Amino acid sequence: MSINRRDFLRAAVSAPALALAGAGEAEAMRAPKPVPPDAVGMLYDSTLCIGCKACVAACREANDLSPVMEPGQEGWNEKTWDSPLDLSAKTFNIIKTYQHGTMAAKDREQNGFAFMKRHCLHCADPSCVSACPVSAMRKDPKTGIVSYDANACIGCRYCVYSCPFGIPRFDYSSPTGKIGKCEFCRHLQADGKTPACCHVCPTGASLFGLVVDLKAEAQRRLALKAGDAYDFPRGNLSGGRSFGKGKGLGDGQRQDHREGGPDAGDAPKQRRLRERAHLDESALDGGHKPHQSPHPGRIAPYQPHLYGDKELGGTQVMYLSGVPFEKLELPTKVPEQGYAALSEGIQHTLYKGMIAPILFLGGLAALAFRNTRKHGDEEGER
Ligand code: SF4
Ligand code: SF4
Ligand code: SF4
Numbered sequence: 001m002s003i004n005r006r007d008f009l010r011a012a013v014s015a016p017a018l019a020l021a022g023a024g025e026a027e028a029m030r031a032p033k034p035v036p037p038d039a040v041g042m043l044y045d046s047t048l049c050i051g052c053k054a055c056v057a058a059c060r061e062a063n064d065l066s067p068v069m070e071p072g073q074e075g076w077n078e079k080t081w082d083s084p085l086d087l088s089a090k091t092f093n094i095i096k097t098y099q100h101g102t103m104a105a106k107d108r109e110q111n112g113f114a115f116m117k118r119h120c121l122h123c124a125d126p127s128c129v130s131a132c133p134v135s136a137m138r139k140d141p142k143t144g145i146v147s148y149d150a151n152a153c154i155g156c157r158y159c160v161y162s163c164p165f166g167i168p169r170f171d172y173s174s175p176t177g178k179i180g181k182c183e184f185c186r187h188l189q190a191d192g193k194t195p196a197c198c199h200v201c202p203t204g205a206s207l208f209g210l211v212v213d214l215k216a217e218a219q220r221r222l223a224l225k226a227g228d229a230y231d232f233p234r235g236n237l238s239g240g241r242s243f244g245k246g247k248g249l250g251d252g253q254r255q256d257h258r259e260g261g262p263d264a265g266d267a268p269k270q271r272r273l274r275e276r277a278h279l280d281e282s283a284l285d286g287g288h289k290p291h292q293s294p295h296p297g298r299i300a301p302y303q304p305h306l307y308g309d310k311e312l313g314g315t316q317v318m319y320l321s322g323v324p325f326e327k328l329e330l331p332t333k334v335p336e337q338g339y340a341a342l343s344e345g346i347q348h349t350l351y352k353g354m355i356a357p358i359l360f361l362g363g364l365a366a367l368a369f370r371n372t373r374k375h376g377d378e379e380g381e382r
Contacts, residue, residue, distance in 0.1 A: 122317055190270075231296055312334050
């Protein structure tokens with residue numbers, strides 16, 4: 001039987017797909033990775049956010065990030081301060097606004113507005129970690145923090161393309177371009193401190209804690225009626241229970257040195273950030289106190305769902321909102337398993353025993369041999 005090049009390539013492409021279809025998507029998928037039991041996280045309650053951007057400024061300060069707009073640059077206005085419009089390699093956290101119609105009421109979809117905080121969600125099963133070919137992106141097995149090691153990074157940007165939330169950003173202005181993204185202020189956490197954005201938030205809209213505590217807090221709010229009075233916790237929800245210098249989180253991260261803890265990878269940068277944080281404690285509101293007084297307020301008419309509880313295998317940064325989550329640029333038509341579970345499963349199925357690559361290369365060799373012989377026969381006939 002003869003086969004031409006087009007038929008061969010068509011068969012080569014469709015055979016693995018048919019094999020996968022035969023196996024079924026569920027069978028091709030590897031087991032999803034859950035949120036670690038002691039994972040740390042953040043609850044962002046959009047209804048509490050007043051758009052003050054104190055968290056954006058604190059993030060820049062805590063991570064030693066230069067302003068994105070400087071004197072002389074287009075758009076520079078001496079009367080305003082640095083106010084980035086989007087995430088970048090120099091902006092790890094940003095507040096955006098949903099706007100509709102007259103914007104007469106906050107947290108209302110029609111003729112309303114709402115705030116949205118965007119940064120890394122520290123996914124339970126992160127695509128960026130799966131896609132990175134040199135393990136520059138790592139997930140700490142205890143805290144679940146997804147860290148980035150600039151020294152290991154080769155600048156391929158696979159993490160940028162793979163993130164379903166569009167978070168990691170590449171620094172095109174640098175000749176040795178690197179990635180920038182929120183690492184959950186792991187240098188502060190290593191010293192028992194609260195991530196800067198949660199520490200400075202005046203209303204508790206950005207709340208830090210153990211994921212398990214944050215989920216319980218979110219469910220308490222969702223169970224109440226709109227208008228009910230409520231003391232919203234601020235800063236570190238789990239502060240009195242599990243955190244503190246030299247114990248709990250700090251120790252766990254130090255033990256996990258190779259897994260993305262505070263000193264993993266680019267240790268000099270992490271040490272420098274930690275030392276700087278001590279020097280700048282006054283700038284961060286007198287240091288990081290474990291307890292902050294609650295913010296008295298009222299329960300808003302929430303969307304009846306905690307975003308991040310299930311989406312894409314779960315995320316350690318979770319959201320409550322008064323407007324539909326898609327209005328806050330959060331993808332809602334997503335599966336309950338992370339994409340990494342499916343893509344890694346497909347790769348492992350295709351490469352299992354190296355049968356598919358060997359068949360493919362064998363087919364190519366046979367095709368080349370046949371064409372060479374045919375060409376020789378034609379030359380001989382002339
Ligand atoms: S949000 Fe994106 S960058 Fe952050 S852990 Fe998930 S996949 Fe990685
Ligand atoms: S946790 Fe730290 S790095 Fe992440 S957004 Fe908050 S301040 Fe920025
Ligand atoms: S500090 Fe808090 S209230 Fe202010 S913009 Fe950030 S999340 Fe919103």
